[in-house]
Each structure stands twice: as structure tokens, then as C-alpha cells.
Amino acid sequence: MSKPIIEVKGLSKVYQLGTIGATSLKLEVERLWHSIRGKNGSARKSGEFWALRDVSFAVEPGKVVGIIGRNGAGKSTLLKILSRITQQTAGEIVLRGRVASLLEVGTGFHPDLSGRENIYLNGAILGMTKTEIRSKLDEIVAFAEIEQFVDTPVKRYSSGMYVRLAFAVAAHLEPEILIVDEVLAVGDAAFQKKCLGKMHDVASRGRTVLFVSHNMAAIQSLCDSGIMLRNGSVLKYGLVNEVVSSYLSEGTTTVDGQIELTTHPARARNGGTPWLTRLTLRDEHGVPTSRFASSRPISAEIEITPPREIINPRLAIAIEDEHGRRIGTTASHFDVSHTGRFGEPFTATAFLPRLNLGPGRYLLSVSIGEIGGQLDSIDGASWFEVEWDNAYRTGALHEWFYGPVVMAGEWRVACSPKIN
Amino acid sequence: MSSNSNLATAPAVPGTETPATPEIDHFKGYEVVLRPDTSWLAIELMGIWHYRDLVSLLVWRDFVSKYKQTILGPLWFIIQPVLLTLVFTIIFGKVAKLPTDGVPPMLFYLCGQLGWNYFAQNFASNSGSLVTNAALFSKVYFPRLVVPLAAIISNLLAFAIQTATFFAFFLFYKFVLHAGGFGLDWRVVFLPLLVLQSAVFSLAVGLLMSALTAKYRDLTHLSPLIIQVWMYATPVIFPLSKFPLQWQWLVALNPMTSIVESFRLVMLGTGTVEPSQLFVSIVLTLVLLVAGLLLFGKVEKTFVDTV
Numbered sequence: 001m002s003k004p005i006i007e008v009k010g011l012s013k014v015y016q017l018g019t020i021g022a023t024s025l026k027l028e029v030e031r032l033w034h035s036i037r038g039k040n041g042s043a044r045k046s047g048e049f050w051a052l053r054d055v056s057f058a059v060e061p062g063k064v065v066g067i068i069g070r071n072g073a074g075k076s077t078l079l080k081i082l083s084r085i086t087q088q089t090a091g092e093i094v095l096r097g098r099v100a101s102l103l104e105v106g107t108g109f110h111p112d113l114s115g116r117e118n119i120y121l122n123g124a125i126l127g128m129t130k131t132e133i134r135s136k137l138d139e140i141v142a143f144a145e146i147e148q149f150v151d152t153p154v155k156r157y158s159s160g161m162y163v164r165l166a167f168a169v170a171a172h173l174e175p176e177i178l179i180v181d182e183v184l185a186v187g188d189a190a191f192q193k194k195c196l197g198k199m200h201d202v203a204s205r206g207r208t209v210l211f212v213s214h215n216m217a218a219i220q221s222l223c224d225s226g227i228m229l230r231n232g233s234v235l236k237y238g239l240v241n242e243v244v245s246s247y248l249s250e251g252t253t254t255v256d257g258q259i260e261l262t263t264h265p266a267r268a269r270n271g272g273t274p275w276l277t278r279l280t281l282r283d284e285h286g287v288p289t290s291r292f293a294s295s296r297p298i299s300a301e302i303e304i305t306p307p308r309e310i311i312n313p314r315l316a317i318a319i320e321d322e323h324g325r326r327i328g329t330t331a332s333h334f335d336v337s338h339t340g341r342f343g344e345p346f347t348a349t350a351f352l353p354r355l356n357l358g359p360g361r362y363l364l365s366v367s368i369g370e371i372g373g374q375l376d377s378i379d380g381a382s383w384f385e386v387e388w389d390n391a392y393r394t395g396a397l398h399e400w401f402y403g404p405v406v407m408a409g410e411w412r413v414a415c416s417p418k419i420n
Numbered sequence: 421m422s423s424n425s426n427l428a429t430a431p432a433v434p435g436t437e438t439p440a441t442p443e444i445d446h447f448k449g450y451e452v453v454l455r456p457d458t459s460w461l462a463i464e465l466m467g468i469w470h471y472r473d474l475v476s477l478l479v480w481r482d483f484v485s486k487y488k489q490t491i492l493g494p495l496w497f498i499i500q501p502v503l504l505t506l507v508f509t510i511i512f513g514k515v516a517k518l519p520t521d522g523v524p525p526m527l528f529y530l531c532g533q534l535g536w537n538y539f540a541q542n543f544a545s546n547s548g549s550l551v552t553n554a555a556l557f558s559k560v561y562f563p564r565l566v567v568p569l570a571a572i573i574s575n576l577l578a579f580a581i582q583t584a585t586f587f588a589f590f591l592f593y594k595f596v597l598h599a600g601g602f603g604l605d606w607r608v609v610f611l612p613l614l615v616l617q618s619a620v621f622s623l624a625v626g627l628l629m630s631a632l633t634a635k636y637r638d639l640t641h642l643s644p645l646i647i648q649v650w651m652y653a654t655p656v657i658f659p660l661s662k663f664p665l666q667w668q669w670l671v672a673l674n675p676m677t678s679i680v681e682s683f684r685l686v687m688l689g690t691g692t693v694e695p696s697q698l699f700v701s702i703v704l705t706l707v708l709l710v711a712g713l714l715l716f717g718k719v720e721k722t723f724v725d726t727v
Contacts, residue, residue: 124474
């Protein structure tokens with residue numbers, strides 16, 4: 001077999017906390033001042049953040065590799081380094097082919113220019129030559145379904161047309177390595193399907209694709225292998241189905257609905273003494289489970305073992321959908337400000353009288369803090385499943401494009417009073 | 421989860437061994453190795469050739485988008501310097517009565533601006549190029565040098581229009597007003613070289629400023645001031661011959677001095693350009709270009725982390 005087309009060896013990336021944002025001349029002058037006076041620079045004592053730590057893997061030509069992991073696991077950083085948007089702190093990358101990356105659709109679109117003009121501009125930004133673009137122009141226009149509007153400025157496009165055009169340009173790139181970040185989260189269902197088809201096409205022609213998504217269905221249908229990242233390290237690299245299933249089972253333990261938090265894998269980066277010890281999700285009958293119904297109650301019971309005495313602890317749970325979008329947060333101090341004084345293990349229970357989420361998989365995070373700040377948190381402690389139980393009471397189904405929240409509004413429809 | 425222990429290890433090859441049959445084989449032999457100390461400069465300089473179409477498209481985009489919604493369009497390239505020249509003529513010529521080497525003041529100021537404006541415009545376009553394009557640069561890779569290069573090329577249009585304006589006034593003064601004391605010098609054939617030096621020097625300064633601005637945002641506010649002060653340290657409004665003797669060496673160190681004076685020399689026949697000055701100016705231009713490329717190359721590698 002030929003040499004791997006991508007080789008990553010010991011890749012690490014460190015961000016300096018506190019210097020994210022603008023470094024200002026003032027800080028620099030202060031630092032200089034302190035070093036002249038023999039003091040340690042006070043300006044930059046803030047810590048480091050390892051977005052990637054010693055990541056190694058190799059990809060064979062023609063493979064489609066899905067990269068999965070929770071928000072903050074290092075996926076975006078990895079893609080940015082591979083596409084040379086930023087540079088690693090340590091480690092080596094060998095690329096045996098030209099790379100084109102698609103981290104955002106429509107990068108560099110100019111609103112005043114027409115669709116055709118933007119195809120040229122965007123294509124060139126993505127690394128195509130004019131000749132290449134010209135030869136694919138008709139194909140791109142047809143793929144984007146914008147034939148009639150090709151000479152209209154894109155600022156007059158609907159958002160759907162805009163996104164379709166942007167993806168169409170990118171989809172017709174012909175690099176040896178294509179890096180794609182979450183672009184399938186755009187457009188309507190039909191267009192998403194078309195994009196998936198196009199990516200299948202790209203892959204079947206022997207190109208190597210690295211694909212990041214929170215959409216496990218897309219990952220499973222597109223990729224042959226998967227890389228699972230957690231806290232900046234490669235946790236698993238193998239067949240896509242195995243990697244996806246281990247990602248989806250992350251955090252759940254022996255008893256359904258009961259999650260051990262003391263040794264939770266997502267804790268790795270936090271360090272410090274654990275406060276949160278266990279999370280139990282219960283349905284309306286108090287039975288621990290990880291499956292809930294859209295219109296029924298849910299309660300989350302958090303067990304805490306405080307390493308020291310705490311006054312008025314603040315507990316919070318947050319819910320994210322499969323795409324990593326946060327849907328909502330509830331915290332104890334939104335409801336009661338004086339929770340009491342605790343020195344011994346105690347429990348806190350959040351009760352939602354009606355879950356009101358559409359069918360699908362959701363991720364629950366939990367944290368504890370006090371007025372001074374956060375004490376402990378498990379980001380992505382557990383997945384749970386929501387089943388549709390006729391929450392609209394009319395038999396109406398909940399489509400994904402309604403959004404994740406079931407609003408269940410009450411309607412009055414009547415004749416408007418006549419005005420004489 | 422038993423996988424905590426193998427956090428740092430990574431299998432080299434994924435499970436399936438379906439043989440890959442790439443249709444494409446032109447990547448054979450293509451290999452880029454990226455290390456933390458890899459200089460992007462060499463890769464970039466090669467890459468610019470590949471992205472030459474992007475340069476031309478960016479230039480074209482500048483033309484189209486800049487004046488698409490203005491009524492007078494590219495006429496602004498003429499109106500601006502002519503109005504400014506009128507102001508100079510009134511304030512520095514009539515009120516302050518600064519000498520103009522015997523040349524009609526209007527022509528003298530127009531010529532000074534012709535030599536200066538191209539540099540000033542390039543400076544304005546490029547001193548913030550990394551910061552203003554941060555959104556683009558953090559989403560897609562292409563050699564970042566493409567952006568300042570395209571700006572320098574697209575500013576040539578304004579320069580060409582201003583040159584035409586200058587010659588219109590030149591001919592008007594010569595043949596309609598029959599004014600004397602000026603004339604084209606044969607060395608006007610070197611004008612393209614002057615423009616080239618101006619372009620290279622403005623690229624060098626632009627790269628330095630752009631890299632520094634990406635690191636220290638305060639400079640965003642400083643750069644308009646820098647260019648204004650710089651103009652007064654360059655013989656744009658008054659001839660080099662009228663600078664106090666003890667300060668001439670300082671003005672001569674400024675590469676823009678020889679450029680602006682050379683413009684006057686070849687267009688009006690009145691500038692003061694010593695060969696030694698020209699030499700210093702060219703050497704400084706090249707030194708700054710190398711410094712600019714190195715600094716820009718260093719900053720561009722990680723500047724998106726801090727925006």
C-alpha cells in the first residue's frame with residue numbers, strides 16, 4: 001500500500017489564556033517595565049490551554065475519515081492546523097497532496113457582486129484557477145439551482161440560495177485532500193441529501209476527506225473510519241461504527257440513567273477536587289432512565305460531596321442537541337437564592353414539569369458553583385433520548401426543521417369583527 | 421470506560437483495509453512537511469504563483485465594488501488630488517508663500533502628490549491587512565501575501581488616472597498659459613522603475629505595519645497619523661532644497677524623499693536627486709522588504725489565535 005496521504009505525529013497546540021483577545025501595547029510596555037525592574041512579568045501570568053495534546057494518526061489515500069468529539073475536544077483546532085490557518089506548538093504534519101478546506105461556506109463572498117462573479121472569486125480563494133472554474137461554471141450553477149439568478153448580486157439572494165451557491169463552489173473543488181467542517185448543517189433537507197451525495201462522489205473518486213460533524217448519521221453514512229477526540233487527545237481511531245457507538249455511549253454507566261461523575265471521562269481537563277459525584281435522571285414515576293417522552297416531566301438528581309463547607313451552592317444543568325447547540329439552561333439560583341449551608345454530602349434535584357423537546361438525542365451538562373465562581377462541572381455528562389408522545393395532542397408530528405423546542409402554542413382562530 | 425489509559429497512543433491505520441484506488445496520481449511526489457518552526461515564507465512565495473488568478477480577481481473585485489454605488493465612480497481619483505492641490509496652492513503658495521523651485525505652484529503640488537499618493541494609498545490599504553481580513557484568514561488558507569499584492573496592483577489604477585490628470589494640467593500650462601520654468605526630462609523613461617520602487621517600498625512598509633498592527637492593536641489608531649507626519653517629512657509640499665541644511669540628512673534617509681524628488685526631476689526637470697541618495701533609498705527599500713517579509717511571515721502563522 002502507498003504511503004499515508006496525511007501523517008500527524010505528536011501534534012500539540014497551546015493557547016495562552018489571557019492573551020486571547022488583543023495583546024496591547026500597554027501590556028507589552030508593562031512587561032518590559034517589570035523586566036527592567038527585575039520583577040517577574042505580572043502581565044502574563046495567566047495559564048495555558050492545551051487545545052491538542054500529542055495527537056498522532058495517519059490517513060491512507062482515498063479514505064473518508066470522520067472526526068467526532070464534544071465541543072471543545074479539539075476538532076476545529078485540528079482542522080485549522082491541517083489547513084494551515086494557524087500553526088501547531090509542537091509536532092509534525094506530512095501532507096502528500098494539495099489541501100482544500102471548507103471550514104465555512106461562502107468565505108469571501110462579496111454582496112455587491114453577482115452569483116457568477118462570486119463563483120470566480122470564491123473558487124479562487126479556495127485555490128482554483130480561472131480555467132478550472134470556467135470549465136465547471138455550468139455544473140456549479142446547476143448544482144446550486146440558481147440558473148435564473150446567476151447575474152443577480154448575491155445580496156438579493158435568499159439565504160437558501162446563498163448557502164447552496166457557496167456549497168456548490170466548494171463541492172467542485174478537486175484537491176487530493178478535502179477538509180470539511182460541519183457544512184451539512186445548512187440548507188433544507190433535500191439539499192443536505194444532495195450535499196451528502198456529492199461528498200460520496202468526491203470520496204469514491206479516490207480523494208481523501210476529513211469530515212467533522214456532530215451529525216452522527218451523516219458521519220456513519222459518509223465515512224469509513226472515525227477519529228474520536230476528547231480533551232485534545234485521540235481517544236479512539238477505527239471503524240466508523242465502533243467509534244460512533246463509543247461516542248454515543250460516552251458517560252453512561254451500568255444502571256440506565258445513573259451517571260458516575262467522580263471519574264467521568266469529561267472531567268479530565270478540569271482537574272481539582274471533584275464536587276459532583278453522581279447524576280440520576282428520572283422519569284415521572286421516579287424510575288432512573290435515559291429515555292423520556294416529549295410532553296412528560298423529567299427530574300435530574302445531582303449528588304454532591306463537598307470537599308469543604310459551602311454556603312448557598314448554585315447548581316445548574318444545561319441541554320445541548322446533537323449538533324452541539326445549547327438549547328437551554330436551568331440553575332438553582334434562578335429559582336431559589338438561599339439553598340443553605342452544607343458540609344456533608346447532599347443532593348439537589350432539578351424538576352422540569354414538561355420536557356418540551358422534539359424527538360432526538362440530547363446531551364446534558366451539569367455544574368456547581370458559588371457566588372464567587374464555578375467549582376466543578378461536567379460538560380456533556382450524559383446523553384438522553386427523547387421520544388415523541390403526541391405532544392401536540394392532535395397527532396401532528398414534530399419535524400426537525402421546527403427546531404428542537406416543542407412550543408405547543410394555543411391558538412384561537414376567529415372571524416375578524418367587521419368595521420363599518 | 422477503559423480507554424483513559426490510551427489517551428496518548430494512536431493506532432497508525434484504521435480498521436478497514438479496503439484498497440484505495442485513486443484516479444488521481446498527480447500528487448505523487450508532492451509532499452509538505454509542517455513543523456512548528458517551518459517558515460511559511462518559502463511555501464508562500466511559491467504558492468503565490470498558484471494563486472495568481474486570485475490576485476487578479478481581487479484586483480478586479482476592488483475596481484468593481486469600490487465605485488459600484490458611487491455616482492462619479494473613478495472620477496474621484498481625479499477630484500480628490502485636484503481639490504487637495506487647490507488647497508495647497510492657496511495655503512502654502514498664496515498664504516505661506518513657500519517657494520516651488522520656479523514651477524507654477526499648481527503643477528508643483530500635483531507632481532508632489534503624484535509621487536506621494538501611490539505610496540500613501542498603498543500604506544492605507546495594507547497597514548491593517550491582517551486585522552481587517554482576520555475573518556477571512558481564520559476560515560480559509562491562501563498565501564496571505566496575496567492580499568497586499570492585490571491592493572498594490574489595484575491602486576495602480578488610481579495612479580494611472582492621476583498621472584493622466586497631471587499631464588492634462590502640464591499641457592494646459594505649457595501650451596495654453598505658455599508658462600515656463602519646467603519641462604519633461606529625458607529620464608522620464610525611468611518612470612516605471614520609480615513606480616516599481618514606490619510599490620516595493622510601500623509593500624515593505626505595509627507588511628511591517630500589518631504585522632505590528634496584528635500584534636498591537638493600538639497601531640490601528642496610529643497609522644493614519646504616521647502617514648500624515650511622514651508626508652511632512654517628505655518634500656511633497658516644499659522642495660528638498662528648502663529644507664534646513666542641518667535636517668537634510670534626515671530627510672534624505674527617508675526613501676520617499678528620493679522617490680518624490682525623482683518624480684519632480686523627470687516630470688518637471690527641477691528636483692534635487694544625488695546618486696548617493698538614490699542608492700541609500702534603494703538599499704533601504706530592499707532591507708525593509710526583507711524585514712517586512714520575515715516579520716509578516718512570522719506573525720501570520722498564529723495571528724488568528726489572538727483575534
